[in-house]
Amino acid sequence: MPPLLQAVLWFGGTMTGFAGMAIAARSLHAEMSTFEILFFRSLIGVLVVLPFIVRAGFVDIKVQKFHWHLGRAIVQFGAQICWMYGIVHLTLSDLTAIEFSVPIFTALLAVLFLGERMWRHKWIATILGFAGVLIILRPEGSAFNLAGLVMILGSFLYAGSGVLVKFLTRTESPQGIIFWMNLLQLPAGLLPAILIYDWVTPSLTDIPWILVWGLSGLWAHYTMARALALADITIVFPLDFLRLPAMAVIGYLLYAEALDPWTAVGALVIFAGNWYSVREESRRGSSLRH
Numbered sequence: 001m002p003p004l005l006q007a008v009l010w011f012g013g014t015m016t017g018f019a020g021m022a023i024a025a026r027s028l029h030a031e032m033s034t035f036e037i038l039f040f041r042s043l044i045g046v047l048v049v050l051p052f053i054v055r056a057g058f059v060d061i062k063v064q065k066f067h068w069h070l071g072r073a074i075v076q077f078g079a080q081i082c083w084m085y086g087i088v089h090l091t092l093s094d095l096t097a098i099e100f101s102v103p104i105f106t107a108l109l110a111v112l113f114l115g116e117r118m119w120r121h122k123w124i125a126t127i128l129g130f131a132g133v134l135i136i137l138r139p140e141g142s143a144f145n146l147a148g149l150v151m152i153l154g155s156f157l158y159a160g161s162g163v164l165v166k167f168l169t170r171t172e173s174p175q176g177i178i179f180w181m182n183l184l185q186l187p188a189g190l191l192p193a194i195l196i197y198d199w200v201t202p203s204l205t206d207i208p209w210i211l212v213w214g215l216s217g218l219w220a221h222y223t224m225a226r227a228l229a230l231a232d233i234t235i236v237f238p239l240d241f242l243r244l245p246a247m248a249v250i251g252y253l254l255y256a257e258a259l260d261p262w263t264a265v266g267a268l269v270i271f272a273g274n275w276y277s278v279r280e281e282s283r284r285g286s287s288l289r290h
Contacts, residue, residue: 007231010223011239017220024213033197034084039189044214045182060176072164073184082154089147092251097267098151104129105159121280128273135266142260241271
């Protein structure tokens with residue numbers, strides 16, 4: 001099978017993972033609080049990563065910058081709370097479209113905190129990104145509400161979490177970063193779920209959704225990595241836009257959600273800026289290598 005076709009198929013797994021997260025989160029939220037749902041995700045994350053930590057002789061959990069791990073866990077947890085709020089109060093298409101703004105915020109934060117240069121193509125991507133967000137959130141738009149603003153905050157926090165990961169990779173292993181994030185988030189989800197909200201003991205019918213919820217995110221990131229290993233990012237990245245029609249179809253079939261055409265227009269504008277930035281960054285990297 002040609003590598004490009006393999007990459008496309010692996011990215012299909014990425015879309016399946018993100019869709020599984022959304023459907024499982026909505027299903028669980030009908031009975032559980034946001035904090036309890038996030039607790040189960042962190043728990044599964046710890047259990048999945050722990051065997052790799054043990055096999056490596058616990059070397060990966062030795063940290064040099066614990067306060068940065070704590071900060072990243074807090075920022076990521078805030079982003080997940082915003083995403084959970086959006087998944088309940090927004091259509092899947094609006095949610096997905098706003099998620100496309102994460103790379104825009106990431107570029108801005110990387111300039112501020114990592115010292116990266118803000119080249120012209122990044123400015124163009126940023127301007128187009130915010131224009132697309134304004135199109136999605138226009139006053140008569142379906143996402144022009146508190147949930148839309150919360151989801152934009154969530155995108156900003158996800159970008160901040162990504163920048164902190166980039167910072168941590170200078171001294172920490174990927175397994176250690178994932179392990180500490182999930183371990184630190186365990187009490188952040190468990191304590192409010194017990195002390196503030198009514199803890200709901202999962203039923204047998206909840207168990208499959210909890211497993212889907214906890215494993216889908218890991219599957220999405222794994223398949224994304226496999227796709228990028230087989231094809232250039234300039235080829236794989238445009239495939240991410242397929243998430244919007246895919247999520248719109250899921251929203252229509254499962255939840256009778258109508259697609260606002262302007263949401264697609266706004267997402268296309270955001271995506272065009274991101275795609276242009278990735279293409280130019282790839283060209284600049286290629287010219288530097290030669």
